[in-house]
Amino acid sequence: MTNYLTREATTPDLTDEQWDRLLEVRATDPTAIARGYATRRRPEPLLSTKRTLFLVAADHPARGALASGGNPMAMADRRTLLARLVTALENPDVDGVLGTPDVIEELLLLGALEGKVVIGSMNRGGLDGATWTMDDRFTAYDAASIAACRLEGGKMLLRIDDQDVLTADTIEGCSIAVSELAALGLISMVEPLPYRFEDDGRRTLLKDAKSLARAVTVASGLGTTSAFTWLKMPACDDPEVVFGATTLPCVVLGGVPSADPERDLKDWGRALVQPTVRGLVVGRALLYPPDGDVAAAVASAAAVLHAAHSARQI
Template structure:
C-alpha cells in the first residue's frame, strides 16, 4: 500500500524520545498551542479519526495489517493534519502523544478516545469498557473533549454496562465544560453470530434518542453518526450538534463522498470525523482524499 512515510531522522527522534524521555509527553501537553474554538470560523468541524488500533481494528481496505505499521500511520496522520481545512484529530492516548511529540497538534482540536475495550472480533466485543482517556485526564491534558463508543444490541447484556459508563463519562466531562462526543450505533447479530451495524432509519433514530439523553446534562454533548439512506428522519431525531463518521470505507471513494454529503446537508450536522477512508485511500494519495472530503464539507456549509 503506497502512501507517505516519516523521514528516517524524524522517526528515530521519536523512538529515542519514547525510550529516554517519558516526561516529554507531559511537557508537550502543557505547552501545546490550544485552538481558539472547537468549531472552525466556518462553523464546521473536520477531524481525522485514529483510534482504531486501540480496539485491535487494524485493517484498511484489503490490507488486514495496514494500521499496524505505526510509522506509516503517523505519516498519514501528519499529512492529513497539515491540510488547512482539517481542524484536528480524534485518537487514543498513544497516538495523540506521538502526534504531540511530532509537533503535529499545535492549534488543533484534540478529542480523546475513552472506551476501546470491546476488541474487534473478540467474543466480548460488545463490552465496550473504558480503557483510554477518562474525563479528568482529558481535562488535565488540555484536550477539547472525549469520544465514547456506544454500540447498542438489545440481545446483548453488555450493552447495559456501556450505557451506564457512557452516562457517567458525559456527566464528568460536562463538569469540566468539555465536549462529550457519543457514537451511538445500533447493532444486531445474524444467525451465524456475525455482528452487523443497522443503518435503517428507525434503528439509528432510536440510537440517537438514547445517546442524547445520557448523563446529567446534554449541554456539552455531540453525536457521531453514520450516513444513511434517510438522513432527514435520522438527524431529525435530535437538536444536538452531530458529526458524520466515515465508517468502513467502500471500494468506491466517490460513493462515500456522496453519502457523507447527503448527511452534511442536515441542519444539525456540523462536520466530519473520518479515519481509514482518508488515511488509506485506494491510490495512496492522502492529501487528495482529505481535500475531496473538505470540499464536500465546504459545499454543504455554503448551501446551509
C-alpha cells in the same frame, strides 16, 4: 506469503530523522509527553471560523481494528499511520484529530497538534473480533485525564445490541463519562451505533432510519446534562429522519471505507446538509485511500464539507 507491512512509495512517510527522534524520545524522555500536553497551543473556538468541524480519527488500533480495504494489517505499521495522520493534519481545513493516548502523544512529539482540536478516545475495550466485542468498557482516557491533558473533549463508542446484556454496562459507562466531562466544561462526542446479532455469530451494523434514530435518542439522553454532548453518526439513506431526531450538534462518521471513494463522498454530502450536522470525522477512508494519495483524499472530503455548509447558507 503476503507482506502486509510493506510501505508503498506513493504513500506518506516520516523521514528517518523524524522516526529516529520519536523512538529516542519515547525511550529516554517520557516526561516530554507531559511537556507537550502542557505547552500545546489550543484552538479557539471549537468550531472553525467556517462554523464546521473536520477531524481525522485514529482510535481503531487500540480496539484491535487494523484492517482497511483489502489489507487486514493496514493500521499495524505505526510509522506509516503517523505519516498519514501528519499529512492529513497539514491540510488547513482539517481542524484536528480523534485518538487514543498513544497516538495523540506521538503526534504531540511530532509537533503535529499545534492549534488543533484534540478529542481523546475513552472506551476501547470491546476488541474487534473478540467474543466480548460488545463490552465497550473504558480503557483509555477518562474525564480527569482529558482535562489534565488540556484536550477539547472525549469520544465514546456506544454500540447498542438489544440481545446483548453487555450493552447495559456500556450505556451506564457512557452516561457517567458524559456527566463527568460536562462538569469540567468539556465536549462529549458520543457514537451510538445500533447492532444486530446474526445466527452465524456476526454482528451487523443497522443503518435503517428507525434503528439509527432510536440510537440518537438514547445517546441524547445520557448523563446529567446534554449541554456539552455531540453525536457522531454514520451517513445513511434517510438522513433527514436520523439527524432530525435531535437538536444536539452532530458530526458524520466516515465509517468503514467502501471500494468506491466517490460514493462515500456523496453519502457524506447528503448527511452534511442536515441542519444539526456540524462536521465530519473520518479515519480509514481518508488515511488509507485506494490510490494511496492521502492529501488528495483529505482535500476532497474538505471540499464536500465546505460545499454542504455553503448550500445550507443559501
